[in-house]
Amino acid sequence: MNRKVGIVSMGYHGFSPVTPDLSFRELVYAAASKAYAKAGIGPGDVDMFICAAEDFCEGYSISDEYCNDQLGAVLKPVHTVSGEYLQAIANAAMIIQSGLGKIVVVESHSKASNIKNMEAIHSFGLDPVFNRSLRVTPHFAAGLEMSRYMTESKATEEHCARIVVKNRTNALSNPNAGHGAIISVADVLASDPVAWPVSRLSIAPRSDGCIVTVLAEESVARSLASEPVWILGTGWATESSTLENRAWGEPVSVDIAAQMAYKEAGITVPSQQIDLFEVDDTYSFKELQALEGLHVVGRGQAAHALDEGRLGPDGDLPTNVSGGSLGVGHLLEATGGQKLLELFLQLTYQAGERQIPDVQVGLAQAWRGVPTTTSAVIIVGNE
Amino acid sequence: MSFLEKHQRNVDLTAFDGKIPVHYRYTLGLAGDKFFTAIKKDGKFVGTHCEECDVIYSPPSVYCERCFASLEDSWVELPSTGTVVAFTVVTEDDQGKELDCPQVIAAIQLDGADNTFVHRICDCCIEDLAIGAHVQAVFKPKKERKGTLDDIEYFEIAAE
Numbered sequence: 259m260n261r262k263v264g265i266v267s268m269g270y271h272g273f274s275p276v277t278p279d280l281s282f283r284e285l286v287y288a289a290a291s292k293a294y295a296k297a298g299i300g301p302g303d304v305d306m307f308i309c310a311a312e313d314f315c316e317g318y319s320i321s322d323e324y325c326n327d328q329l330g331a332v333l334k335p336v337h338t339v340s341g342e343y344l345q346a347i348a349n350a351a352m353i354i355q356s357g358l359g360k361i362v363v364v365e366s367h368s369k370a371s372n373i374k375n376m377e378a379i380h381s382f383g384l385d386p387v388f389n390r391s392l393r394v395t396p397h398f399a400a401g402l403e404m405s406r407y408m409t410e411s412k413a414t415e416e417h418c419a420r421i422v423v424k425n426r427t428n429a430l431s432n433p434n435a436g437h438g439a440i441i442s443v444a445d446v447l448a449s450d451p452v453a454w455p456v457s458r459l460s461i462a463p464r465s466d467g468c469i470v471t472v473l474a475e476e477s478v479a480r481s482l483a484s485e486p487v488w489i490l491g492t493g494w495a496t497e498s499s500t501l502e503n504r505a506w507g508e509p510v511s512v513d514i515a516a517q518m519a520y521k522e523a524g525i526t527v528p529s530q531q532i533d534l535f536e537v538d539d540t541y542s543f544k545e546l547q548a549l550e551g552l553h554v555v556g557r558g559q560a561a562h563a564l565d566e567g568r569l570g571p572d573g574d575l576p577t578n579v580s581g582g583s584l585g586v587g588h589l590l591e592a593t594g595g596q597k598l599l600e601l602f603l604q605l606t607y608q609a610g611e612r613q614i615p616d617v618q619v620g621l622a623q624a625w626r627g628v629p630t631t632t633s634a635v636i637i638v639g640n641e
Numbered sequence: 642m643s644f645l646e647k648h649q650r651n652v653d654l655t656a657f658d659g660k661i662p663v664h665y666r667y668t669l670g671l672a673g674d675k676f677f678t679a680i681k682k683d684g685k686f687v688g689t690h691c692e693e694c695d696v697i698y699s700p701p702s703v704y705c706e707r708c709f710a711s712l713e714d715s716w717v718e719l720p721s722t723g724t725v726v727a728f729t730v731v732t733e734d735d736q737g738k739e740l741d742c743p744q745v746i747a748a749i750q751l752d753g754a755d756n757t758f759v760h761r762i763c764d765c766c767i768e769d770l771a772i773g774a775h776v777q778a779v780f781k782p783k784k785e786r787k788g789t790l791d792d793i794e795y796f797e798i799a800a801e
Contacts, residue, residue, distance in 0.1 A: 278656070279648040291643030317659060372656075377737035386667045388700060389759060391790045394731045398746045401729025402759070406748075409727075409772050451743075454730040502700050503756045506727045506748055 263351045264479030264486030265471055265638065266361075268602050269293025270595075272467020273587050274436045275371065282316055282369035282468075286328040289468035290365065294330075297472045297482050301330025304472075305359030309338045310346040310366035310591045314379055317372065329365055329470070341494075342624045343469065344594035344634035348492035350473045360475045366592035367468035376464070384629050389501055397461065399501060399628045401453030404543045406507035408455065411550070411558035415455050418542040419446035420564060422460055425539060425578050428571060429585025431612040436465040436587040446542075460542040465587020469595035487605045490619065490637040491525070493518030497631035504631055511633040512538075512551030512623060519621075519635040528554050529575060532637070533617040534604060536597035538625040539582040545569075548623055549577065552635070571612060579604070579612050594624030598636060605640040672701045675716065677788040684780040686719040688754055699754040721778040722799050723751040728762065728770060749776060749796055761795040775799040 269292030271285055280288065294300055309325035316324070322338030325331075339346040343366045350362040373379060380396035392398070408414065420443055429438030441459065449459040473479075479486040495514035498504050516528075525531050537548040546560035554575060555563045563569055569577040580586055580600035589596055601620035603609040619639040626632040648654055669677060672689065676699075679687040688699025689712035696707060703713050728747035734740055745762035747770075762770060763779070776796040786792040 278651075278654045284644070288643045314661070317661065375736055377733070377735060381735040386665070387669060387673055388790060390735065392746060392759070392761070393735050394740070394744055394746060395733040395735060395737065397733070398729050398731050401731065402727040402746065402748050405729055405772065406727035451730065451732055453732075453746075456729070498706055500700075500702070500706070500756075502748075502758060503698070503706060506757070 261355050261357065262476035263354045263489040264474055264476060264483065265489065265602055266474050266479050266483045266486055267293050267296035267472045268599050269296060269470045270434070270468065270599055272436070273434055273465040273589060273596065274467070275463065275465055275587060277369065277371060277466040282367055282372070283328040285369060285466065285468045286325070286365060286367050286470070289367070289470045290329050293363070293470035293472050299361065299472065299482065304331070304334065304361050304363050306353055307331040307334060307336045307363045307365065308346045308349050309336070310341060310343045310364070311338050312340060312591050314382065315373065315590055316369065325365065329363065341591065341632065342594045342626050342634050343592050344598065344622060344624050344636045345494050347471065347473070347489070347598065347636055348494055348634065351489050351492055354473060354475050360478050362473050364471045364473065365468070366595050368464065368589040368592050369466050370464035370588070370590055371466050380628055385501065389629070395453055396628050397453040397456055400541045401456045403506055404455045404541065407543055407547050410507040411546070411561060413543065413546050413561040415447060416443055417546065417561040417564055418455070418460055419443040421539065421542040421545050422446045422584050424570060425582040425584040428579055428612065429581025431610075432581045432586065433610070435581040435585050437463050437585050438581060456541055462540050462583035462588040465589055467587070467589050467592065467596070469592050469599055471595070471598065485606050485640065487602050487638050487640055490639045491519035491521070491523030492636055493522070494632070494634040499631070501629055509547045509551030509633070511631050512548050512625070512635070513553070515623070515633045515635040516552045519637050523637040525637065528552060528621070532619050532621045534579060534601070534614050534620045535575065535577045535623070536580060536582070536600045536620070537577060537623040538633070539578055539584050540588055540593070540625060540627050542584065544625065545578060545582065549575070552621065552623060571614065576614055579614060591626070594622060594634060597622035597624055598638070601638050605638060671713070672703045676701055677792070680780065680792045681786040681788040684721070684783065686721055686751055686778070688717050688719050688751070690715045690717045696755045697753055698756050699751050700756070700758055719751045719753050723749040723754070723758065723776060723796070725770065725772055725774045725776055726750050726757050727772060730767070745770065747776070747796065760790070760793055763795045763797040766798045769798050775801065
């Protein structure tokens with residue numbers, strides 16, 4: 259039953275703040291074409307397809323019914339994970355491990371530039387009676403979390419601003435990143451106070467893009483790719499969906515998802531056994547909070563690790579070398595796909611000027627954003 | 642490349658604008674109905690108590706999310722005071738438009754409860770507000786209450 263699952267190829271298109279020339283379906287077709295070409299397969303060789311998508315982001319419902327044509331998946335088994343890209347990857351791994359399919363494709367995309375009022379979609383995700391009726395920006399939930407996190411940890415607003423500076427600077431070395439910039443801590447702190455302590459520049463801007471991953475059972479993966487990247491562990495968890503019942507400052511779902519993935523991957527000391535981390539930074543504080551939830555650093559200690567330069571590209575815990583969502587742009591449910599893509603490029607030594615030397619194991623963690631408490635973790639390795 | 646021909650002039654790009662008109666009725670349910678009725682009629686908070694977990698939920702739930710027990714018959718009354726667990730100052734409304742004046746939103750643990758209640762804090766309290774502050778609810782006059790979240794005007798620093 260415990261078959262090894264390999265990532266054969268990843269095709270992507272993006273990631274830029276707007277894509278006025280392509281429809282979202284064409285965006286998917288562009289990414290899928292590249293993924294199949296790199297794997298040397300056609301969609302006819304694929305046993306099952308999985309899309310990670312959320313209704314309303316495309317301006318209509320039943321988004322799952324609209325994902326197959328552009329993947330070459332018509333008349334094939336397709337299902338949609340109404341969740342994060344990394345949850346879809348976990349589904350693909352289970353399909354292959356169970357023997358149900360040998361080649362499985364995962365897709366997700368963002369055409370966020372078509373959404374005229376994203377706040378309305380996020381607000382629509384809030385409990386209508388207890389939360390939406392406050393009639394304020396849905397970022398309020400992140401503001402509450404950040405204020406509590408700062409109280410329970412050693413992180414300050416300045417630490418969080420430095421995450422923004424780090425990630426947007428990292429993005430300058432990533433030709434796919436849509437939001438690389440040289441900015442200062444003062445710029446971040448002086449930007450609009452959307453939901454203090456969350457400021458405008460501490461929120462990941464959005465990008466358009468699509469990521470398609472071809473996964474295969476071990477023998478097939480070895481025949482299709484000279485250097486497959488192996489899935490070592492997967493985990494996901496959701497804390498209470500009731501805003502009022504959650505632990506405001508603690509990354510509970512990250513912790514549970516990580517423990518699940520670590521158990522499968524045999525990870526006991528993540529800071530020593532994992533070479534690089536691509537973690538959620540939808541809001542700047544989330545990166546620090548995630549590293550604590552992942553037990554890469556002790557609870558409340560992530561700011562200290564940042565102070566010591568451990569999270570930079572040259573540190574011993576390189577985090578969001580790709581630029582993260584702050585630098586690449588948030589990609590809706592495809593966000594975790596970009597994090598996995600960075601690990602794939604790094605572990606196959608295709609990351610160009612931002613390549614981290616001697617990488618063997620990487621961890622991707624993603625969060626579904628406000629107002630959810632869902633996190634997913636995928637651990638991959640190249641040996 | 643997957644496409645041989647692409648748009649090469651901005652003026653060639655076309656798009657269609659649309660909107661999704663949907664209207665809903667949200668049922669408060671057993672727990673929500675009792676919670677808002679107590680506020681509307683009596684200006685009081687009620688919650689449910691899970692004896693097994695020794696947890697009090699207010700806002701209430703008629704089941705315990707920890708042990709799955711039914712809490713239908715375990716209603717308790719709570720005071721209208723609580724402690725600020727987290728707070729934020731928001732400057733935009735739910736559509737992303739700038740508010741006329743910033744608004745303070747807080748997660749408040751009502752005295753005796755184990756979860757939090759999210760509501761506004763009076764602007765006049767912002768100078769004295771901190772995590773850990775003790776606050777009390779200010780209800781609208783009974784005649785103006787409609788059984789909604791707005792029946793509570795806001796919370797303000799409690800008079801000790």
